[in-house]
Amino acid sequence: MMAALMTLTGLAACAPATRFEWGAYEPALYAYAQNPENREAYRTALERAIEAGRKRDAVAPGLLAELGYLHLQAGETAQALTLFQEERARFPESAVFMDRVIVGLGGQAAVAGGEAQ
Numbered sequence: 001m002m003a004a005l006m007t008l009t010g011l012a013a014c015a016p017a018t019r020f021e022w023g024a025y026e027p028a029l030y031a032y033a034q035n036p037e038n039r040e041a042y043r044t045a046l047e048r049a050i051e052a053g054r055k056r057d058a059v060a061p062g063l064l065a066e067l068g069y070l071h072l073q074a075g076e077t078a079q080a081l082t083l084f085q086e087e088r089a090r091f092p093e094s095a096v097f098m099d100r101v102i103v104g105l106g107g108q109a110a111v112a113g114g115e116a117q
Helices: 002-014 025-034 036-055 063-073 077-090 092-104
Strands: none
Touching: 025 036, 036 063, 063 077, 063 092, 077 092
16 A cells, blocks of 8 residues: 555656646736736746747647737737647637637638638
8 A cells, every 4th residue: 555655656746747838927927917018028938838838748728829919919910820820729629719810810710621711
């Protein structure tokens, strides 16, 4: 019994802390909400979290769309579309919403078969 408990404890220590890479998203979002002048720090935190998440295929849901929205606010539509499309590809459950956003920006949304509409 004790050996099994020790083994489980050892395995738990090897597991990643979370399924997704959030980086400094939460404190950066809070700082940005408190003071919108912190926009660049927020953007940087999102970029770093996404980069770290891509390295282990663990980008957190919504981060790509959030960064895409910041690009859209800055008038960088092409970058926004790219991020929205990646969000849709990584998280199929976001397809209905992301497709509407992508099409609304003049991009092509993927259909269930993976082809562009």
